[in-house]
Amino acid sequence: MAKSIMEDPKNRVCWACGAYAPEEHHVFYGVANRKKSEKYGLKVHLCSRCHRDNLDGVHGQNKKLDQKLKEAGQRTFEQIYGSREMFIQIFGKNYIQEDEKMNKVVLMGRLTRDPEVRYSQGERSMAIARYTLAVERRGRKSQDGNGQQADFINCIAFDKAGEFAEKYFRQGQRVLIAGRIQTGSYTNRDGQKVYTTDVIVDDQEFADSKGGQNGGGRQQQETPSDIGDGFMNIPDGVEDEGLPFN
Numbered sequence: 151m152a153k154s155i156m157e158d159p160k161n162r163v164c165w166a167c168g169a170y171a172p173e174e175h176h177v178f179y180g181v182a183n184r185k186k187s188e189k190y191g192l193k194v195h196l197c198s199r200c201h202r203d204n205l206d207g208v209h210g211q212n213k214k215l216d217q218k219l220k221e222a223g224q225r226t227f228e229q230i231y232g233s234r235e236m237f238i239q240i241f242g243k244n245y246i247q248e249d250e251k252m253n254k255v256v257l258m259g260r261l262t263r264d265p266e267v268r269y270s271q272g273e274r275s276m277a278i279a280r281y282t283l284a285v286e287r288r289g290r291k292s293q294d295g296n297g298q299q300a301d302f303i304n305c306i307a308f309d310k311a312g313e314f315a316e317k318y319f320r321q322g323q324r325v326l327i328a329g330r331i332q333t334g335s336y337t338n339r340d341g342q343k344v345y346t347t348d349v350i351v352d353d354q355e356f357a358d359s360k361g362g363q364n365g366g367g368r369q370q371q372e373t374p375s376d377i378g379d380g381f382m383n384i385p386d387g388v389e390d391e392g393l394p395f396n
């Protein structure tokens with residue numbers, strides 16, 4: 151039996167209210183999730199009221215406490231085991247909702263190259279697509295001292311969104327995405343710490359209108375036939391190298 155990573159394993163006090171609590175609650179429950187909660191130590195003590203009461207219990211109608219616990223569980227998991235990516239891969243869902251309220255990004259830009267895609271290992275293989283958007287700065291005057299006219303923003307799309315990007319996104323296309331900023335760091339081959347800023351994509355669609363028709367397909371819709379597999383027309387003025395702008 152794994153120890154709890156959310157509290158001192160010797161604790162016998164309710165996580166929610168501090169009352170005496172001999173019962174242990176698996177934060178992610180249901181047949182499959184309970185086992186995973188056990189495996190990763192995502193469990194807390196709850197008093198019988200906070201646990202099983204019809205109104206105040208997590209197994210009753212207290213959805214607020216349930217959500218709070220799941221969010222805390224996911225955060226602890228991410229701190230200990232490393233990443234949100236891994237959590238979502240294992241539990242199949244992101245329980246942290248406040249990110250959406252606090253951290254929201256909308257970008258329209260051109261793909262600097264075809265997405266780079268890899269598939270995660272594990273119980274459920276998941277597509278992880280990385281691409282860079284060149285987002286034009288407002289007004290040509292706003293270029294900096296180096297004459298830079300665009301910002302190059304790294305984006306990461308997971309799972310279904312990743313598969314969609316792999317299948318349909320190609321260099322030079324203009325796309326519209328919504329997501330959130332995620333920062334991180336890793337150590338490179340020279341032993342130096344590198345800080346990263348990426349946009350985690352929640353929603354993406356084509357922003358180019360083809361032949362003056364109403365602009366491109368949404369992810370959920372039918373795929374436009376002209377951007378199927380294989381060859382794709384690069385929009386006018388986009389060269390193989392360099393800035394994808396006219």
Ligand SMILES: [Zn+2]
Binds near residue numbers: 165169197198199201
């Ligand atoms: Zn309690």
Ligand SMILES: [Zn+2]
Binds near residue numbers: 174175179201
């Ligand atoms: Zn329980």
